Amino acid sequence: MNTEPIISIIVPIYNAQKYLSPCLKSIIEQTYTNIEIILIDDGSVDESGEICDVFARNDGRIKVIHSKNRGVSAARNVGLEISLGEFITFVDSDDTVEKDFIKELYETFEDGVDMTVCAFNDCDKDGSIKTVCKATQNGTTLNQEDAIKEMLLGRIFAGHCWNKMFKKNILGELRFRDDIAIYEDLLFVGEYLLRSNNVKTCNRPLYNYFERADSALHKKMSQSRLSALSALDTISFALNKNYGEKFNKLIAYGKERWAIDCYSLLCYDKENRAKYEPILRKVLKENKCNEFILKDMKIKRFLIRVNPKLFYLIKKVLKN
Numbered sequence: 074m075n076t077e078p079i080i081s082i083i084v085p086i087y088n089a090q091k092y093l094s095p096c097l098k099s100i101i102e103q104t105y106t107n108i109e110i111i112l113i114d115d116g117s118v119d120e121s122g123e124i125c126d127v128f129a130r131n132d133g134r135i136k137v138i139h140s141k142n143r144g145v146s147a148a149r150n151v152g153l154e155i156s157l158g159e160f161i162t163f164v165d166s167d168d169t170v171e172k173d174f175i176k177e178l179y180e181t182f183e184d185g186v187d188m189t190v191c192a193f194n195d196c197d198k199d200g201s202i203k204t205v206c207k208a209t210q211n212g213t214t215l216n217q218e219d220a221i222k223e224m225l226l227g228r229i230f231a232g233h234c235w236n237k238m239f240k241k242n243i244l245g246e247l248r249f250r251d252d253i254a255i256y257e258d259l260l261f262v263g264e265y266l267l268r269s270n271n272v273k274t275c276n277r278p279l280y281n282y283f284e285r286a287d288s289a290l291h292k293k294m295s296q297s298r299l300s301a302l303s304a305l306d307t308i309s310f311a312l313n314k315n316y317g318e319k320f321n322k323l324i325a326y327g328k329e330r331w332a333i334d335c336y337s338l339l340c341y342d343k344e345n346r347a348k349y350e351p352i353l354r355k356v357l358k359e360n361k362c363n364e365f366i367l368k369d370m371k372i373k374r375f376l377i378r379v380n381p382k383l384f385y386l387i388k389k390v391l392k393n
Contacts, residue, residue, distance in 0.1 A: 077107045080175055080238070081158030084166055085148035087115040090124060092167035092283070097128050099169040101135075105176040110135045111152040116142025121166075146249035146257050149234075153248060161239045167283055168235065174279040178238040186214065187269035190230045190237045193280035205278050213274045218319075220272040221312065224262060225323040226365060229274065232259025236280040243268050254297040256304035256331075263308040267315060294338045294345045299352070301331050325360040332356040333373050340385040350381060 082100055086093065100110055112135060114122040122139055129135040138151055149163060160179060164170055174191070181189040195204040215223060223229040230236070235258075247268070249261050266272070309324040332353045339346050339353075357374065366374070376384040 077105070078159040078179075079157055080105065080108050080160045080162065080179060081111060081152070081156035081241075082108055082175070083111045083113070083149055083152030083156065083161065083163050085113050085115055085145045085152070085163075086117060086121050086125065086166040087142065087145070087148070088117045088119045088121060089166035090117075090119040090121045093121055093124050095169050096164065096166050097124070097135075099171075099174075100164060101128070101132050102172055103170075103175045104172050105179060108134055108175060109157055111156060112137045113148040113151050114139045115144070115148040116140060144251055144254070146251040146253070150248045150251065153244070156241065159241055161241055161244060162237065163234045164280075165235055165282075169281045169283075171277075171279045171281070173277070175238075177275050177277060177279055181212075181273050181275045182238075183273065186271045186273045187240055187243050188220075188237055188265065188272045189275060190272060191275040191280060192278040193236045193282050194278045196281050196283045198283060200283075202281075203284075206282075207276050207278070212276075215272045215274075217266060217269060217271070218316070220269070221263065221266050221320065222323065224259070224266065225320065225327055230272075232256065232262045233282075234258040234261055235282075237262065239265060250304070250307075253300040253304050255301040257300075260304040260308050264311060267311055293342045294335055294349050298335065298338075302328065302356070305331070322362050322364055325362040326365040328356055328360040329362055329366065329374070330370065332360075333370060333377065336373070336377050336381065336384060337388065339381075340388045346381075 084096070084100070089096075097110075110132070112125045112129070114125055114137065125137045129137045136155070138155070140148070140151060153161065162175065162178065178189045178191055192205060192207040194202045195206055196202055213229070215229070224232050244265065245268075247261070247264055249257050253260060305324055305327050309320070312320045312324075335349065335353050339349060357377065373384065376387060
């Protein structure tokens with residue numbers, strides 16, 4: 074009889090047929106075997122659903138749910154509702170994980186630790202590793218306040234949900250906000266940390282994140298992208314109740330970083346500049362934060378404030 078706890082791996086899937094098989098193969102080959110693999114086919118119109126069913130027929134640990142398309146947050150929430158594991162983790166359908174991903178994250182837990190996080194590889198679409206994003210020195214333990222600070226800064230770890238392991242009993246009724254399209258996972262992780270004690274890191278890069286041109290983070294500027302501000306405002310409200318104004322500057326830093334990233338999108342999205350530049354300009358004006366901002370962000374902010382067209386031109390020249 075297997076005495077190791079069940080660990081649930083939730084994979085939201087939408088039109089991922091090009092990437093899905095390598096993703097699922099990397100999950101079923103985990104060295105920690107007492108897992109349930111929950112595949113949520115979120116209304117895919119390609120062959121993703123069929124690929125899920127084929128894998129499920131060959132591995133009894135796989136559960137497949139076919140649902141109407143409601144977005145990644147709703148898909149993850151379905152997985153949370155039906156999960157049986159004592160621990161929960163998430164994998165995106167266009168990424169892969171190393172064979173010890175589950176084993177190492179699980180074994181990093183100790184008394185008083187409520188979330189573990191590993192380093193990850195930032196990969197090009199051809200699979201080559203661009204950057205190893207290290208969590209920090211192996212075995213670092215952060216208390217709640219320091220963990221929240223580091224999540225908002227993105228130095229030791231960021232707000233992604235996919236390179237972390239959570240305890241289901243702490244999650245409770247916590248779910249992803251399906252009305253927020255960007256930073257929905259940062260909000261989820263932030264709210265989880267407010268329920269937690271300590272976070273411990275594992276410095277091995279066990280998750281392979283692939284930058285895809287068709288991913289949500291590489292689309293044009295849109296109204297849904299403004300929901301990132303709602304995510305930051307929501308987590309700010311929760312933090313203020315627990316810590317007063319201690320995290321206000323970090324929230325301002327997050328909004329400023331988001332606005333600069335959106336200006337980068339508008340560099341190649343002329344048709345939306347007139348609509349969104351005034352909104353982004355207001356965000357930068359109201360959230361100037363020099364305490365945490367990096368040198369390259371200061372340069373970008375300066376160029377944007379002097380003349381956005383100059384920023385777009387320099388960005389294109391540097392990319393070429």
